[in-house]
Amino acid sequence: MTKYLSLFLLIFFSQSLFAQGNRISPVPLKNVKTHRGFWHTRLESAQNVTVPHALHQCEITGRIDNFAIAGGLKKGEFQGVRFNDSDVFKVVEGAAYVLQNKYDPKLDHYLDSLITLFAAAQEPDGYLYTVRTINKDTTGSYDWIAGPYRYSFENGSHELYNVGHLYEAAVAHYEATGKTTLLNIATKNADHLVKTFGPNPGQLVVVPGHEEIEIALIRLYRTTGKKEYLDLSRFFIDMRGRSDKRSLYLDEHKLGPAYFQDQVPFVRQKEAVGHAVRAQYLYAAVADMLTVQDDPKYDTAIQTIWNDATAKKQYITGGVGAREDGEAFDQPYVLPNDNAYAETCAAIANMLWNHKMYLYTGEAKYMDVFERVLYNGFLGGMSVKGDEFFYVNPMASNGKNDFGKGSGAVRHEWFGTACCPTNVSRFLPAVPGYMYATQGNELFVNLFADNEATLTVNDMVVKISQQTNYPWEGNIKMTVSPEKTTNFPLSVRVPGWANGEAIPGNLYYYQDKNSNPVLVTVNGKNVPATIEKGYLKLARTWKKGDVVTLSLDMPVRKVKANEKVKAGQGKVALERGPIVYCAEGHDNSGKALSIPVTSGQIFKSEYRQDFLGGVNVLTSGNVTLIPYYAWANRGANEMAIWFDQK
Numbered sequence: 001m002t003k004y005l006s007l008f009l010l011i012f013f014s015q016s017l018f019a020q021g022n023r024i025s026p027v028p029l030k031n032v033k034t035h036r037g038f039w040h041t042r043l044e045s046a047q048n049v050t051v052p053h054a055l056h057q058c059e060i061t062g063r064i065d066n067f068a069i070a071g072g073l074k075k076g077e078f079q080g081v082r083f084n085d086s087d088v089f090k091v092v093e094g095a096a097y098v099l100q101n102k103y104d105p106k107l108d109h110y111l112d113s114l115i116t117l118f119a120a121a122q123e124p125d126g127y128l129y130t131v132r133t134i135n136k137d138t139t140g141s142y143d144w145i146a147g148p149y150r151y152s153f154e155n156g157s158h159e160l161y162n163v164g165h166l167y168e169a170a171v172a173h174y175e176a177t178g179k180t181t182l183l184n185i186a187t188k189n190a191d192h193l194v195k196t197f198g199p200n201p202g203q204l205v206v207v208p209g210h211e212e213i214e215i216a217l218i219r220l221y222r223t224t225g226k227k228e229y230l231d232l233s234r235f236f237i238d239m240r241g242r243s244d245k246r247s248l249y250l251d252e253h254k255l256g257p258a259y260f261q262d263q264v265p266f267v268r269q270k271e272a273v274g275h276a277v278r279a280q281y282l283y284a285a286v287a288d289m290l291t292v293q294d295d296p297k298y299d300t301a302i303q304t305i306w307n308d309a310t311a312k313k314q315y316i317t318g319g320v321g322a323r324e325d326g327e328a329f330d331q332p333y334v335l336p337n338d339n340a341y342a343e344t345c346a347a348i349a350n351m352l353w354n355h356k357m358y359l360y361t362g363e364a365k366y367m368d369v370f371e372r373v374l375y376n377g378f379l380g381g382m383s384v385k386g387d388e389f390f391y392v393n394p395m396a397s398n399g400k401n402d403f404g405k406g407s408g409a410v411r412h413e414w415f416g417t418a419c420c421p422t423n424v425s426r427f428l429p430a431v432p433g434y435m436y437a438t439q440g441n442e443l444f445v446n447l448f449a450d451n452e453a454t455l456t457v458n459d460m461v462v463k464i465s466q467q468t469n470y471p472w473e474g475n476i477k478m479t480v481s482p483e484k485t486t487n488f489p490l491s492v493r494v495p496g497w498a499n500g501e502a503i504p505g506n507l508y509y510y511q512d513k514n515s516n517p518v519l520v521t522v523n524g525k526n527v528p529a530t531i532e533k534g535y536l537k538l539a540r541t542w543k544k545g546d547v548v549t550l551s552l553d554m555p556v557r558k559v560k561a562n563e564k565v566k567a568g569q570g571k572v573a574l575e576r577g578p579i580v581y582c583a584e585g586h587d588n589s590g591k592a593l594s595i596p597v598t599s600g601q602i603f604k605s606e607y608r609q610d611f612l613g614g615v616n617v618l619t620s621g622n623v624t625l626i627p628y629y630a631w632a633n634r635g636a637n638e639m640a641i642w643f644d645q646k
Contacts (some may be wrong), residue, residue, distance in 0.1 A: 022440050023291045024359045029433030029457045030100040030175065035451035037255035038471060038573050039431055039462070045386035046099045046429040053387045054091040054425040055110075059412045063088050064117065070130040071120025078134040081417065083158040083210075085130055088114070089608045090422040092182075095431055096172035097429035108177060110614030115173075115182045119168075122185055126192030127498035128166065129159045151204055163189050163276030164212035167220045168426075174223065183223070185574040190220055194228045211278050214285035215352070218292070234289060237282070241265040241534075259326055267297040272309035272329045276321025279329065280309075287356035306357060310369060311505030314350075316559065316573055316641060317380065317580055317628055318373030319393050321346040333564040337395035337642055344390055344420040347373050348427050354549070355434060358446070359478070362439065363503040366532025367446045368496040370434070372503065374447075375471055376580045379629035382424050383411050385615040389421045390632075395567075396593060399585065401638040409636040436464070441488040444535065448476050457488045462542075471577050472607055472616045474498070485543040491535035494518055497578060498552040502559055511558040511572070513597075519551040552577070556603045556618060561642075572597050574618060576605055580628045585637035587624035591640035595623055596646045 034040035058064050062079025067078045067088070070211040092114060094108055122128045142405035151159060165188075170186035173179065193213075208214070216313045217233035220226070239263040241257070257263040261276040261282050272279055286302045289295075312332035314320050319342030322330040322450065327343055349445050351373045381390045388411035394401070399409050414421060432451065437444040441458045448470040454463050461483045468476040480490065500515040502508040520529055520536060523546060538548065555578045561568025574597070576579045583592040603618040604623070611617070612633055631639045 001025075022442070023462050024362055024439040027436035027438060027453055028100075029097060029430060029575060031455060032432035032435055032451055032453040033101075034432060034449060034451045035471065039449040039451075042386070043101055043429060043431070044330040046094070046425070047104070049386040050382070051091060051425050053413070054422055057186060057418065057421070057611070058088050058091055061257055061414070061418075064114065065128040066381055067114075067117035067121040071122075072118060072135040073117065073120055078131050082129075082131045083417075083419070085128070085162040086158065086165040086212075087418050089162065089169045089420040090426045091563045093165065093169035094422075094426035094429055096169065096176040096645055097426070097433075099176040100172075101429055103434065110171065111177075112179075112181070118182065118185050122188065126188040126190075128163055128185070128189050132159075137250055137355075144485050158210055160193070160208040160213040161194075161210040164214075164216035166214075169214035169485055171219050171223045186216050187226070188362065190217065190226075190229055191231075193217075194232055197232060203420070205242075206241060207260070209278075210275075211281040211285065215281060216290060218285065218288045219318050221292075227456070230289075230292060234293070237266055237286060237289065240282075241268070247431060261330065267301050269301055270304050270308065271332075272305050272313055272320075274329065275327050276341050276346040277327065277343065277349045280320070280353045282345065282358045284349065284353040287353065287360045288629070291356070291360045296473075302357070304500065306353075307505070310503065311507050314369075314503070314507060315340060315342055315377070315395060316502075316508055316561070317342070317376035317393065318369060319347055319395075320351060321348050324392075333562065333566070335565050335639075336397075336400065337559075337567045338397065340392075340394045340396075340625070342377065342393040342395075344378070344393060345423045347381060347393070348379035348423050351378065351427070351434075359437070360529060364446075364493045365496065367493055368501075368504060368534070371447065371495060371578050372580075375429070375578045376628050378424075378427070380617055380631070381420060384630060384633050386428075388413050388425060389415075389416070391415055391417075391420045394639075395641045397632075398593065398641040399638050410632055412420055420617065432455070443479065443488060443490050445490070445492045447493075457482075458486050460486055462485060462488075471579055474550075474554045474577060476552070478541050478548040478550070480546045480548065481544040482542050483544075485541060487539075487541045489537050489539040490542070490548065491532070491537045492520075492548070492550060493534060494531060494536050495552065495578065496534070497557070497575065502557075502575070507565070508559050508573075509562075511560055512555075516553040516555075518553075519549075521549045523547055524549075539586040556605060556607075558597070558599075568642060570645060572645040573641050573643070574625060575602060575617065576618065579616070581625040581643060582628045582631055582639050582641045583623065583625050584631050584634075584639050587611075587635050588622070589624065590637070590642045595640065595643050597623075597643040598646045623631060 034043055044393055063084045066078055068074040095111055121130055167186045170182040173182045214233045214236050217229045223231040240262055261274050261279050286298055290298060313329050315335055321327055321341050322335050324341045351370050354366040354370040368566050378391050390411050397409060404426060435447040436453050438455055438457055443457050449467050450466055452465040462483040465479045466476055498518055500510055500513040501509055529538055557575045559573040559575055583595050585592045601620050603620040605616050605618055607616050613631040615627050615630055
C-alpha cells in the first residue's frame with residue numbers, strides 16, 4: 001500500500017507543481033509525437049545513432065566502469081576526469097527521452113543495468129562521486145581540483161555538478177518508465193545535500209563551482225514535492241558573492257570569482273560574465289526559481305543580465321561565449337568570427353535559459369532566441385548523421401584552426417572532455433517537449449514541426465496537430481480537436497524574423513526591414529487576431545477538426561551587425577526563415593573567406609532532397625550557400641558566415 005501511495009504522490013506533485021500560481025507549463029514530451037519531416041528525422045537519429053553512440057563511448061572510455069569499480073563490483077582504477085560521472089548521467093537522461101518518444105524494451109533494460117551500477121557506487125549516506133570513492137584521500141593529488149576530502153574545493157570540484165545531472169536523468173527516467181529506481185538514488189543524494197549544506201551550525205556555506213545542481217534541485221522538487229530541495233537551490237543561488245571560501249583553482253589559473261559568477265550577490269549582478277555554460281545554468285535556475293517564488297530583486301537582475309547577453313554578447317547563430325580563455329563571455333560587442341569559441345554546451349545552456357525565461361514571463365522573444373540557437377548554434381554542434389560533434393563553433397574557418405579541441409575544422413566522434421557530445425545526446429531527443437505549453441485554459445504553439453500533441457485545457461483533452469515543411473517553408477496547417485466544443489485562446493508564436501526583427505534588441509538587424517503580413521485563416525476564412533507578447537491570439541469556440549493555417553513569408557534576408565561589433569563592420573550575412581547560411585569551400589571553388597556580396601545581389605532558394613540530409617540552398621551566380629548547421633560534413637574546408645559587402 002505504501003509503495004502505491006508514494007507513486008500516487010509523485011504523480012500528483014509532478015503534475016500539479018508546475019501549475020502553481022497559474023504559471024505557464026510545458027506540454028510533456030511524451031504527449032508530443034512527430035510523424036515526418038525535419039525533426040522526426042533527427043529524433044530517429046537520436047534513437048538510432050546519437051544516444052547509442054554516446055552510450056558506447058561511455059563504455060569504452062571507462063566512464064561506466066567507474067561506477068562498477070566504486071561499487072566494488074569490479075577491480076580497477078578510476079578512468080578519466082572528475083566530471084566523467086556527469087557524462088553518463090546526461091546520456092541516461094537522453095535515453096529516457098528516447099523512451100518517451102518511442103518505447104524500446106532493450107534500451108529500457110539497459111538503463112536498468114546502469115542504475116544497478118549507480119546504486120552500488122552510492123555510499124551509505126547518499127554521497128555519489130566515483131573519483132573520490134575509488135581514490136579516497138589521494139584524490140587531491142590525483143585530480144588537482146577535486147580536493148583531499150568531500151566538498152573541500154567548492155569552486156573547482158564537480159561533486160555537485162555531477163549529481164545535478166543525476167537528478168535530471170532520474171526525473172526523465174521516472175517520467176519515461178514510472179520506475180523510481182533511479183529517482184530513489186537521486187533523492188537519497190539530495191537528502192544528503194540538504195543535511196550537508198545550509199545556514200545551520202555544522203553545515204557548509206558554499207557556492208557550487210559549476211552550476212547545474214540549482215536547476216536540478218528545482219526539477220527534483222517539482223517531481224517529489226519536497227520543498228527542502230527548492231530551498232537548497234535557493235540557498236546556493238543566494239550565497240553567490242557571500243562565500244568566505246575560495247578555491248585554489250582561482251589563484252592557479254588567474255581566474256577571479258566572476259568566472260564562477262561568484263563576484264557579488266546575484267541581485268547585484270548586471271551582466272553575463274565568466275564561463276558561459278556555468279553562467280547560463282545559473283541564470284536558468286534563477287528564472288526557474290522565479291516561476292515558483294516571485295522576487296522583484298531577482299527579476300530585475302535576471303532581466304538585466306538577459307538584455308546584456310542577448311543585445312551585446314551573442315553570435316548571429318545564437319552561440320555565446322566568445323573567449324577561448326575561460327570559455328567565457330567577452331566584453332560587450334567583442335564577437336570575433338574566425339576565432340569564435342561558442343561552445344556547443346553554451347548553445348544548449350542558452351536554450352535552457354531562454355525557455356525558462358519564457359515560462360516565467362510568457363514573452364515570445366525568449367522563444368525567438370531559443371529557435372535561433374536551435375536551428376543554428378545547436379544543430380551546428382553535431383553532424384547530419386548524428387555521431388560526430390563540434391566542441392567549438394566558429395563563425396569562420398580556414399579549415400585548420402581547432403582551438404586544441406580537435407574541432408573547429410571537422411567534427412569528432414568524441415572528446416576527452418565529452419560534455420558537448422553528451423549534452424547533445426540529452427537535448428536532441430527532448431526537442432518535442434519545447435513545442436507547446438499551456439497556462440490555465442490557454443494553449444501556446446512555440447515551435448513548428450510536423451507532429452500531433454495531446455494536452456489539457458479547460459479540464460478537457462485537446463489534440464492539436466501540425467502539418468508543415470518548416471523550416472524550409474513557412475506554411476503551417478494546425479488542426480485543433482477538443483473532446484467537446486469549447487472556448488479557449490490558441491496563441492501561436494509569430495517568429496521575430498517574420499516581423500522583420502532578426503533578434504530582440506539591436507545587435508543584428510535586417511537591411512530590408514519590410515515584411516509581408518503574417519496570414520492566418522480558420523477553416524479557410526480570414527480571421528481577426530491580436531498579437532500579445534509576440535503571440536497571435538485566436539480566442540474562439542473550438543470544435544473537433546477546426547483548421548488554422550499560418551503563412552509566414554520567407555524571403556532571403558541580408559543581416560547587418562551593430563556598428564559596435566568590430567568583426568561585423570562592412571560585412572553582411574544571409575538568413576532565410578530561422579536558418580543562418582554560410583559559404584563552404586566545397587561549393588565555391590575551394591574558397592569561402594573571400595566571397596563578396598553586393599547590396600543588390602539576389603539569392604534564390606532551392607530545396608535539395610539528397611544533399612546534406614535535405615536542405616534549402618541559396619544560390620546567386622557562382623555563389624552557393626548552405627545552412628550553417630550543415631557545414632563540415634564533407635571534410636575540412638573554408639567556411640564563412642559574414643561576407644564583405646560591396
